[in-house]
Amino acid sequence: MERALERVIEHLSRARSVLFVTGAGISAESGVPTYRGIGGLYNGKTTEGGVPIEVALSGSMFRRKPELTWKHLHEIEQACRGATFNRAHEVLALMEGCFERCWVLTQNVDGFHKAAGSKNVIDIHGDIHDLRCTRCEFTERVKDYAHLAPCPSCPQCGSVVRPEVVLFEELLPPEKVAVMERELTRGFDLVFSIGTSSLFPYITGPVLEAAGRQRPTVEINPGRTELSDVVDVQLQMGAVAACEALWAARDKWKRG
Incomplete structure (x- = not known):
């Protein structure tokens, strides 16, 4: 695991743009x-x-x-x-200030990313509080x-x-799809998948596309998913522990 963390730190040190794709697993440690x-x-x-x-x-x-x-x-x-946001959400919000471009694409509807301070959030399934x-x-x-x-x-x-x-059978919000497509077209130097079961094509797509472009990809998930054999690095651990470890090592990768 230590070697896997070092590889992620190396990827972070080279990246100017980062995308975090998050699912229910990142909020699990909040009690959701x-x-x-x-x-x-x-x-x-x-x-x-x-x-x-x-x-x-x-x-x-x-x-x-x-x-x-x-x-x-x-x-x-x-x-x-x-329930409220946890340290993993906080770390992603802090990371937003460490790169030229940093976005979160989440399938969660709990609103925790924005509550934790992230500004560049595409909550593709909406927010249950709205x-x-x-x-x-x-x-x-x-x-x-x-x-x-x-x-x-x-x-x-x-x-x-x-x-x-977004209820079952309903289309994704066009305005959020447009933002997602705009940012994906620009591309990212590094793409993370955090706590997702990787069931939706628009959630797995950014990771697969980055892999196809030979851009580094990382999965943070205590279990294995369909992406586990595709990504460059799999951190088989919880979101909070992984994000804490990466933030603790920020002197090794943080720019500026």
């Missing part, structure tokens, strides 16, 4: 379950009503029975309530869902409100 769906809880199981979670949390179900989708959104949010009306222009930022009705309605027009997240 690494479950399926919007940050998850069910891990492939059906809900108590016998409906697969992918169906309960789908765009079509929300249109037909928003109260059912909201039931599970409330359960998910409550399971995460009180709400919007399904009809009018009403939006609201909430700390948690404790004050929300079981199926909240808009205070302006009375229509159903929803979190600004």
